[in-house]
Amino acid sequence: MICKVRDVAIHYKVVGQGRPIVSLHGFTLDHRSMIGCFEPIFTHREGWQRIYLDLPGHGKTAGREWIQSSDDVLDLLFGFIDTVIPDKRYLVAGLSYGGYLAQGLVNKKSDMVDGVLLIVPRIVGNPQARALPPKMVIAREEAFLASLSPGDREDFEEVAVIQTQNHWQRYSQVITPAVKIADTAFLERFDPRKDDFSFAINSPSFRFDKPTLILVGRQDHWIGYRDAWNILEHYPRATFAVLDSAGHALQLEQSLLFNALVSEWLDRVEEMQIS
Secondary structure, eight states, rough: OEEEEEEEEEEEEEEESSEEEEOOOTTTOOOHHHHHGGGGTTTOOOOEEEEEEOOEEEEEEETTOOOSHHHHHHHHHHHHHHHHSSTOOEEEEETTTHHHHHHHHHHHHGGGGGEEEEOOOOOOGGGGGGGOOOOOOOOOOOOHHTTTOOOHHHHHHHHEEESSHHHHHHHHEEEEEEHHHSSSHHHHSSSSSTTSSSTTOTTOOOOOOOEEEEEEETTTTTTTHHHHHGGGOOOTEEEEESSOOOOOTHHHHTTTHHHHHHHHHHHHHHHHHHH
8 A cells, every 4th residue: 555645655454443543664664574473463352453664765655855854754754643643532553763753753753652562673873872782692593604605695694683594584584575675875865773863752842651661682793782772751651661682673572572562552451441
């Protein structure tokens, strides 16, 4: 499906019916990374409409010259939401840079959001200013890694802390294909991982009192886990979980815990709507 916002044709996919959940992927990924981790949760759960989109310069959504900042991407997202689910309340889930965008959505229009899921969210823009753990590999299958192409092996080893064939099978289905088609020229010009909003998303007065889940990896040497703790007081109904044996691909490396915690988050949202 395509939603036209200004001159940007945003490609997206809708699965299911019910309360909307807007899912935002991370840098160089596309909507498949969110489908891969989310859809197993809804195998036996009804009443939710999952909306997966490709951000500009990712997947099938082209970047544009006027998109110069995270503020521009956020404005584009508001236009998308207003077009696809006009006047509807929704949940938002964000992975990595998508988690940063999710915080922006909540800061700007919290009255329309009933719940937030932040998966290894970007908190600090400048990589040099992040509190990062040292890189650590928890599990490694050397014979399998030797069977990969040099490029695939390098990319996989850079991200994964569980470097096994089983993890690669999931990783290669939802991560690798997206990275290969990302618009590198656009993303090199505007690197959203390092671009901050023009407004403070964690000002002292900001509070979001709806069900929230913040998931971070204990071995995430890209984003870290300590910085996310600093936003916890802004989300008084947040569950905060630091998962061992998980890096920046937490949703794949700890899929069973991920599924359980996200299901519990959805339970809390449903209970809030009933009460």
